[in-house]
Amino acid sequence: MTNATAAGPRVGVFGGAFDPPHIAHVALARAAVEQLQLDELRIFPTGQAWHKPQTLSAPEHRLAMARIAFADVPRAVIDERELRRPGPTYTIDTLRELMAERPQAQLFLVMGEDQSSSLTKWRDCESILKLAVLCVAARPALAADAGQPLQSLPAHARSRQLNLPSMPDSATQVRARVASGGDIAHLVPPGVARYIDRHHLYQPA
Numbered sequence: 001m002t003n004a005t006a007a008g009p010r011v012g013v014f015g016g017a018f019d020p021p022h023i024a025h026v027a028l029a030r031a032a033v034e035q036l037q038l039d040e041l042r043i044f045p046t047g048q049a050w051h052k053p054q055t056l057s058a059p060e061h062r063l064a065m066a067r068i069a070f071a072d073v074p075r076a077v078i079d080e081r082e083l084r085r086p087g088p089t090y091t092i093d094t095l096r097e098l099m100a101e102r103p104q105a106q107l108f109l110v111m112g113e114d115q116s117s118s119l120t121k122w123r124d125c126e127s128i129l130k131l132a133v134l135c136v137a138a139r140p141a142l143a144a145d146a147g148q149p150l151q152s153l154p155a156h157a158r159s160r161q162l163n164l165p166s167m168p169d170s171a172t173q174v175r176a177r178v179a180s181g182g183d184i185a186h187l188v189p190p191g192v193a194r195y196i197d198r199h200h201l202y203q204p205a
Contacts, residue, residue, distance in 0.1 A: 008104030012041035013132065014111075015082065015091060019057050020196060021069035022174055022188045024112075024167050028137050029073045031162045032110045036135060040075050041110070042098070047082040047089040057201060059083045068191040092124040095131045107132040110162070116153055125154075133158045178202040 012032045016025065033041050045062045056062065063083060070076045081097065082089045095107060109132040111119075116136045119125060128134075134153055138161050153159050174187050179202055184193055196202065 008106050009039040009102065010037060010108065011098065011102065011105045012036060012038045012108045012110050012135070013044065013091075013095065013098065014041060015044035015046055015089075015094065017056055017171065018045050018062050018066045018069070019171055020062075020065050020174055020188055020192050020201070022171060022192075023186075024164070026069055026073065026189060027164055027167060028110065028112065028162065029070055029076055031137070031164055032108070032135060033073065033075050035162055036108050036110075036160065038075060038108065040077060041073065042077050042079045043070055044079050044082045044094060047085050048087060061195075061199060061201060065192050065195055068195060069189045071191075090123045092122070092127050092131075095128060099131060108135050108160070109133065110135045110137075112137050119153065129154060129157045133160055135160045135162050137162050137164050175202040179204050 014029060014032065018025065029041060029043065032038060043066060045059070045066045046056075047059070063078070063080060067078050070078065082094060085093070091109070095109070098105065098107060109128065111134070113136055116134065119128070119134070122128060134157050136153070136159065174184050176182075177184050177187070178196060184196070188196070
């Protein structure tokens with residue numbers, strides 16, 4: 001049973017480098033589906049990220065790890081379009097494509113707090129605000145000021161706060177631990193850890 005109504009299906013949009021996808025990514029995906037009552041959560045491994053200073057791992061590896069990591073998240077669908085799109089990846093392009101395909105859909109843009117703080121620098125931010133409800137993760141450490149994750153958003157933005165447990169959440173930390181021979185079992189889903197080991201990802205040059 002879905003939550004689609006006369007207003008249209010509720011579709012979540014969750015993008016990221018997923019280099020690699022870690023347990024906080026999965027927790028955020030689950031929280032979005034449950035707390036926003038989504039009919040579908042589309043997950044987009046990014047193509048050429050305009051805002052990432054480092055070179056990303058090969059698209060086929062990030063896509064494979066995303067499929068493993070989110071396999072058990074209800075109503076999650078891995079969408080490859082940003083990997084196939086030439087040139088830099090911009091969220092506004094993805095939102096416009098989704099609306100062209102499903103004009104009746106209600107779009108919910110899911111993001112971490114770090115992404116929300118830089119949203120005004122994203123290409124065509126005003127159009128993003130018109131097309132999607134912004135859904136920002138919040139952590140227990142912010143419980144004393146529960147509205148804090150949304151304070152960095154433009155005042156006219158439609159927004160929702162997603163509540164998450166406290167957990168490690170840095171892909172940079174995962175890559176560093178692999179490079180130094182450390183254990184990542186507590187940082188990534190088991191299948192992702194096996195994939196990283198099998199394909200020798202994040203090893204020092």
